[in-house]
Amino acid sequence: QQPVQSPQAVILREGEDAVINCSSSKALYSVHWYRQKHGEAPVFLMILLKGGEQKGHEKISASFNEKKQQSSLYLTASQLSYSGTYFCGTLRGSGNTPLVFGKGTRLSVIA
Amino acid sequence: GAVVSQHPSRVICKSGTSVKIECRSLDFQATTMFWYRQFPKQSLMLMATSNEGSKATYEQGVEKDKFLINHASLTLSTLTVTSAHPEDSSFYICSARAPTALLLGNYGYTFGSGTRLTVV
Numbered sequence A: 001q002q003p004v005q006s007p008q009a010v011i012l013r014e015g016e017d018a019v020i021n022c023s024s025s026k027a028l029y030s031v032h033w034y035r036q037k038h039g040e041a042p043v044f045l046m047i048l049l050k051g052g053e054q055k056g057h058e059k060i061s062a063s064f065n066e067k068k069q070q071s072s073l074y075l076t077a078s079q080l081s082y083s084g085t086y087f088c089g090t091l092r093g094s095g096n097t098p099l100v101f102g103k104g105t106r107l108s109v110i111a
Numbered sequence B: 001g002a003v004v005s006q007h008p009s010r011v012i013c014k015s016g017t018s019v020k021i022e023c024r025s026l027d028f029q030a031t032t033m034f035w036y037r038q039f040p041k042q043s044l045m046l047m048a049t050s051n052e053g054s055k056a057t058y059e060q061g062v063e064k065d066k067f068l069i070n071h072a073s074l075t076l077s078t079l080t081v082t083s084a085h086p087e088d089s090s091f092y093i094c095s096a097r098a099p100t101a102l103l104l105g106n107y108g109y110t111f112g113s114g115t116r117l118t119v120v
Helices: B099-104
Strands: A002-008 A009-015 A016-025 A031-034 A042-050 A052-058 A058-064 A070-075 A084-091 A097-101 A105-110 B004-007 B008-013 B020-025 B030-037 B045-049 B067-073 B076-081 B090-096 B114-120
Touching: A002 A084, A009 A016, A016 A084, A016 A105, A031 A058, A031 A070, A042 A058, A058 B020, A070 A084, A070 B090, A084 B076, A097 B045, A105 B020, B004 B090, B008 B020, B020 B030, B030 B067, B045 B076
Parallel strands: A009 A105, B008 B114
Antiparallel strands: A002 A016, A016 A070, A031 A042, A031 A084, A052 A058, A058 A070, A084 A097, A084 A105, B004 B020, B020 B076, B030 B045, B030 B090, B067 B076, B090 B114
16 A cells, blocks of 8 residues: 655755654554655665664754654755655565655755 | 666656656665655655565555566565556556564665656
């Protein structure tokens, strides 16, 4: 089942913050976050494995609420380079199973 | 580490012809690879799971006779779009996960660079 992302799109000015949410109707083993630029392959941002886990990479961080079956990606002090489509992916099962992606959130950062 | 090389990056073909897309894991052995298709402004949709030495597993609605998958070695999986039609024009991308990622649990799936297929 495809995870649900919100919002579908967001426009930010440089320096503003944004939150992208990802939720699932079934139990989550892990949540994977990717960013895709137009015409390019998705780029791995981070993976969250445990409920309550939080991770960060520069000014992009994420949390995982296992009980609520949801994850949020936080972008702080956004930069122009943050523009792109963000996807969350969840595993179909345990082990080496495929990722199923949400529909994506298109983020546009403007000067 | 964990690099997946995908070729070609772009291909234009005539309707009715076949196109082969290759994905190679360069620094690890991939017993399993995943093939996705992405239409403009849409998400990546899983097409099939490619298993080394056995038949691929196709998602519901994906024609196995049209999208032929071969995973003959631990480092190479191919997707052949047979009798291509304009509606097959899309961005095709493969993905795999290095074994160390499964052990460490801290490494995401690696994607190939994608193939933009245009059928005219």
